[in-house]
Amino acid sequence: MSNILDTLIQNERVWQGRRHKQSTQPAEPTGYQVLDNQLGGIGWPRGALSECLLDDPGIGELHLLLPLMEKLSSNGKTVFWLNPPHTPYAPALAREGVNLDQVVMVHTDNEGDFLWTLENCLRSPATGLVMAWPGKLRSRDIRRLQLAAEAGSNVCVLFRQRRYAEQNSPAALRLELEPDHHQNLNVKIVKRRGSWPGQYCSLAMAYRADLAFSEAPRVVQGPWPACGR
Amino acid sequence: MLWLYLHFPHLLLDHLSRSHQSRSALVIVEGAGHKVIQACSTAREQGVQAGMRLKTALSLCPELHIVRSDQQQEARILEDQARWLYRYAAYIVLVPPDGLLAEIGSLQKLYGGLTAVWQTIEQGLNERQLNAWIAIGHTPLAARLIARSGQGECTSDSGHINRTLSQLSLFDAGFEEKACLRLQRLGLNTLGEVFNLPPAELARRLSPEVLARIQKIQGTRPDPLAPWQPPHRFRQQADFVQELEHSRGLLFPLQRMLQELEDDLCWRQQDTDSLLLILQHRQQEPTRLRVRTSGPEHRAEAFLKLAQIRFEQHPLRAPVTAIILAVTRFIDREAPDEQDLLGDCRGLDEAWHTLISRLQARLGSDSLTRLSPQADHRPERAWSASDVSQSGHRTPSGAVARLPRRPLWLLKGPLPLTAAPAIWFSGPERISGGWWDGQRVHRDYYIAQLQTGQLAWVFHDARTGWFVHGWFG
Numbered sequence: 001m002s003n004i005l006d007t008l009i010q011n012e013r014v015w016q017g018r019r020h021k022q023s024t025q026p027a028e029p030t031g032y033q034v035l036d037n038q039l040g041g042i043g044w045p046r047g048a049l050s051e052c053l054l055d056d057p058g059i060g061e062l063h064l065l066l067p068l069m070e071k072l073s074s075n076g077k078t079v080f081w082l083n084p085p086h087t088p089y090a091p092a093l094a095r096e097g098v099n100l101d102q103v104v105m106v107h108t109d110n111e112g113d114f115l116w117t118l119e120n121c122l123r124s125p126a127t128g129l130v131m132a133w134p135g136k137l138r139s140r141d142i143r144r145l146q147l148a149a150e151a152g153s154n155v156c157v158l159f160r161q162r163r164y165a166e167q168n169s170p171a172a173l174r175l176e177l178e179p180d181h182h183q184n185l186n187v188k189i190v191k192r193r194g195s196w197p198g199q200y201c202s203l204a205m206a207y208r209a210d211l212a213f214s215e216a217p218r219v220v221q222g223p224w225p226a227c228g229r
Numbered sequence: 230m231l232w233l234y235l236h237f238p239h240l241l242l243d244h245l246s247r248s249h250q251s252r253s254a255l256v257i258v259e260g261a262g263h264k265v266i267q268a269c270s271t272a273r274e275q276g277v278q279a280g281m282r283l284k285t286a287l288s289l290c291p292e293l294h295i296v297r298s299d300q301q302q303e304a305r306i307l308e309d310q311a312r313w314l315y316r317y318a319a320y321i322v323l324v325p326p327d328g329l330l331a332e333i334g335s336l337q338k339l340y341g342g343l344t345a346v347w348q349t350i351e352q353g354l355n356e357r358q359l360n361a362w363i364a365i366g367h368t369p370l371a372a373r374l375i376a377r378s379g380q381g382e383c384t385s386d387s388g389h390i391n392r393t394l395s396q397l398s399l400f401d402a403g404f405e406e407k408a409c410l411r412l413q414r415l416g417l418n419t420l421g422e423v424f425n426l427p428p429a430e431l432a433r434r435l436s437p438e439v440l441a442r443i444q445k446i447q448g449t450r451p452d453p454l455a456p457w458q459p460p461h462r463f464r465q466q467a468d469f470v471q472e473l474e475h476s477r478g479l480l481f482p483l484q485r486m487l488q489e490l491e492d493d494l495c496w497r498q499q500d501t502d503s504l505l506l507i508l509q510h511r512q513q514e515p516t517r518l519r520v521r522t523s524g525p526e527h528r529a530e531a532f533l534k535l536a537q538i539r540f541e542q543h544p545l546r547a548p549v550t551a552i553i554l555a556v557t558r559f560i561d562r563e564a565p566d567e568q569d570l571l572g573d574c575r576g577l578d579e580a581w582h583t584l585i586s587r588l589q590a591r592l593g594s595d596s597l598t599r600l601s602p603q604a605d606h607r608p609e610r611a612w613s614a615s616d617v618s619q620s621g622h623r624t625p626s627g628a629v630a631r632l633p634r635r636p637l638w639l640l641k642g643p644l645p646l647t648a649a650p651a652i653w654f655s656g657p658e659r660i661s662g663g664w665w666d667g668q669r670v671h672r673d674y675y676i677a678q679l680q681t682g683q684l685a686w687v688f689h690d691a692r693t694g695w696f697v698h699g700w701f702g
Contacts, residue, residue: 058683058700062637078581085638089699090600090612092635104617105598106588117588126581179682181651209676209684209701210634211654 025172025193028155031067035187038199039173044068045193047153048172049146053162053190057085059179060205064187065157066096068129072155073099077128080121082106083114085133102128115141119148122156130156139169146170165190183211231334231343231385233318233350234372236362237310237327239267241298243359244306248467248482255294255470258283262297294470300326305466313357315459316496317349322369322454328376330369330454347383366390368448374402374420394446395421402446408439420446463493463556472511472548476540479508479552483536486554487529499559500525504532506539506554510547518543523589523618524582525560531583538590585617594618602632606662607670608639608698633658636686636699643696646687650677657689676701 011025027042036043044050054061069079079102081088094100106121108114114134121130122145137160149156158171165176174190174197183206189199237243241257246269249255254272256265265286268277275290287293303326311321311329320332333346340346347363354361364381366372371394375381378401380393397420399409412435417423423431423443432440444450467482483506494500502525508516520535588597598614605611656675663669672688679685686699 056681056683056700057638057702058636058679058685060684060702062702076577086700087612087639087641088600089608089635089637089639091602091632092637093600094602095632095635096637100599100601103600104585105600105614106592107596107598108592113592116591120584120587124580124584126577126584179684181678181682183678183684209636209654211676 026153028068028071030064031071032064032203034201034203035064038187038189038201039192040195044155044157045172046155047150048156048193049142049149049170050155050157050173050175051164051169051171052157052159052175052177053165054159054177055162059177060183060185060203060208061159061177062088063205063208064177064185064203065129065131066098068155069093069103070097072128073102075128077102078126079103079128080106080130080132082118082121082130082132083108083134084131111135115144118145118156122148122152122154124152124154127152127154130154131159132156133159139167143170146172182206183209230332230367231337232366232369232372233331233333233346234324234364234366234369234376234381235310235314235329235331235350235354236364236373236376236379237307237329238360238362239269240306240310240327240359241296241303242267242269245296245468245470247358247485249294249470253292253294254290255296256283256286257296257298259298260300262295266298296468296470302468303327309465310359311457312459312493313353314350315457317346317353319456321457323457324373328373330372333365343385344383366394368446369452369454370442370446371448374446377401377403395419395424399423404439404442408435411435461559463490464553465489465555466551466553468551469549472550474545474548476545479540479549480533480537482552483554484529484533486552487532487536490532490554490556491527491529494527494559497559498562500527500562501556501559502526503558504536504554504556506536506552508545508549509551509553511550513547516543516546521586521589521594522582523585524578525562526582526586527562531586535586535590538587542591589617606660607668608635608660609670610663610668611635612639636684637702638700640698640700643688643698646695646697648680650685650687651680652678654678660688674698 025042025048026046027044028046029043030036030039052061052064073079079098081103084105088105090100093103106117108117118130118132121127137158145156162176165174169191171191172193176188176190178186178188180186180202185203185205187201187203189197191197239257242255246255252271254275254277255269256272256277257267258264259266263283265277265281265283266279268279268286272286272290272293277286277289277293283295307323307325307327307329311323314321314329314331318331318333318336322330324330333343336346337343340349343365350363362376362379362381364372364376365383365385366375367387367390371390374397375390375393378397382389382393384390398418399412399420402420404412412423424447428440428444431443441450445452465486467486473479502522504520506518506520508518510516518539520532520539522531522535526532585597594616597617599617600612600614603611603613654676657673659673661671672690674686674688677685677687684701685697686701687695687697689695
């Protein structure tokens, strides 16, 4: 019995308010110091699920993962994109330094295939990162994926709708992503294994479109007002 | 020269019972279907014998499984055995319908004596669950006659072999019926007695053919035989006595066939990346399933897993009467890379190939793609998707740095812009091209933030209006 308790405490499944210690779970740095600090100085957990909850694409969610993608792909690990909602634009990825030979797109037709593929990717030692865009996931499916993730030591990020933030999930890390009007990405930690949730940070993402002058955006008086009306 | 002859008394029966799981009685009947020619041990226990009429056999054993003999099938099975024997001996002659001849005089040194050759082959036969009568002779015909009479022994002593030969009856020696009768009328009953006759008299009184046969047995007349060469492909067939309705039942015979493929590939020092499985049905066209691996492979276990996934994806259309495994594409094995001492990298590479093969087997090979940039100004054409198994074309790093700033997401087709963006950032960037292939594009691109906070790549086309073409993800 005490064995089980020890395991629970060591794996940080039970949060201990008083004896908080540095997490020992394996992880990959996010590449954003501000976010790493909020995540206990470690980053994306390996061998566990992470969730990014967001409403619409185009708020810098891929740039959040780019440093990791770049690092893993240059180390010869494969990055899987499972059912992305749009086409990842190859020239832009190449420009950011991602080795496209290590990037594999997977398209599945139904939910059964999706879960099967994700499980297989997670269990393989060749995989570095899996980014998946599931439709609706049942809680028991996420649990199944979490077990598969534990069998491997890869980073797995599920991109889901923000309305699922209310639903509980066995994922080790849950981030809520929101844009603001200065092209920053606001990251709210909904859940983090072994710690309190609720931390909050803002990442500068304006550079993703070369908007160095984001302080005072140059308003192009283009043909817009004339057109469309 | 020393010859070894393998006589398979019931080859078809052995072949069938290897993939026949239940131990029910099984007989082979001749082409017309009236007479039993081979009976399995279960059938023999119940009193069924070779040479019996089928009706009699059925009344003795009502649950008899009956298979009609087929010359083509027998020839194919014999060739399978030759393929196996070719691993041990180089000079092989097929003696249809049920015999194999191998020259073993030259093998004694390699195996360390005649006994070792004999044991190696006997062991191989046991592993393959085949019954064969083996014999050694100094001429091909002598070896054959002794083997068929079932008196073969592991010896190269010519005196002993001659004694065995001379005790054979004329009927066993394979003379024509007419010649047999005439010799018997002369009071000759065994081969030895015929050997003692003066050859000139024999030719005059009987026929030159009989003399030729006797001389071939004795080795005084040449008996040229063309050696068999194995074809450069692999083909194995398992025939089922009872039709199989579930794909799970196919895995058992398939496993044995794949194991033989693995042995064959190991022996050739080759790999393959594509298997063809043909499932034969009684009424319908055969089902052809192609199992591909993403890299060279030889292990039966890996092939079996992929085949299992294929079977799960493609339920059987009809009951299966036979399964054929064919491989025509062979790849030479590469020498292991010396730089990688601990083999970590190869392990990872292998894991990658295993994973990709599994995914392709279940999802179809179109579902996995790899992206690469293309030299074109039009965003739709500036990327391409290619098959995962092909290694990508590396873009020179200098060219990558010169690529313009582009969004990470490209929409599958431009979406009409419904509301005015909140903030405009940069633009216009004009992209115009495609007059050379009819896909004309003439657009002004802007970067703008929409009301929802999304950073979008929008364009204005003078003819059709405003569209979103990408997201800065």
